[in-house]
Amino acid sequence: MRLKIGHLSLGAALLLLGVAAFAAEFSSLEERMSQSEFHAAGLDKLNPEELKALNEWLRAHGTTTTVTQVLTPSGALVYYPVDSKREAFESRIDGGFSGWYGKTVFRLENGQEWTQTESGQFSNGHYDHPKVKIKPALLGSWLMWVEPCGCSVRVERTK
Structure with a gap:
């Protein structure tokens, strides 16, 4: 097998280009964090050499996961990794169910x-350990559907 010098040069150039692209993607802690976050983490107490060493360690070892920040209807900030799936699931309410009344906890x-995130009330009899399905809804919210009554309410996970 014969390799030409031109092919080796092209390969070396592509390798260097890849390394340069990786280096260009790295951003230091000072760039990633707001001044208040930087202070709250105590990083402002590091001397320049310590901060440089920490940034170099992150450059060499840091892999990042992109996250999407979503506000639920109640205004709470929720983080979901971009590659994670918000999937529907089924369970049962632990005990009795007779509706919701503002900030009902299920x-x-x-x-x-x-916890109920939308305003309003609903009552349609009493059910023991009813089956529920919780599924993703728009803008990062969740919808809980209660099988026996065929009713649904927007909720957010609190535990």
């Missing part, structure tokens, strides 16, 4: 707690 048999 405790599920799987140990999760979900």
Whole structure:
């Protein structure tokens, strides 16, 4: 197999271009954080050499995951990794269900707690351990559908 010098030069150039692109993607802690975040983390206490060493370590070892910041209808900030899937699931309410009244907390048999985020009230009888389906909705919100009554309410996970 014969390799030409031109091919080696092209390969070396592409390798250097890849390294340069990676270096260009790195941003220091000072660039990534607001001044108040930088102070709250205590990073302003580092001397320039310590900060440089920390940034170099991050450059060499840091892999980042992009996240999407979403506001729920109640105004809470929720972070979801871009590559994570928000999937619907089913469970049962742990105990009785007779509707919702403002900020109702729904405790599920799987140990999760979900709190009503939309205003309003709803009542349609009383059900013991009703089956519920919680599924992703628009703008990062979640919708809980209660099977026996065929009703649904926007919720956010609180536990």
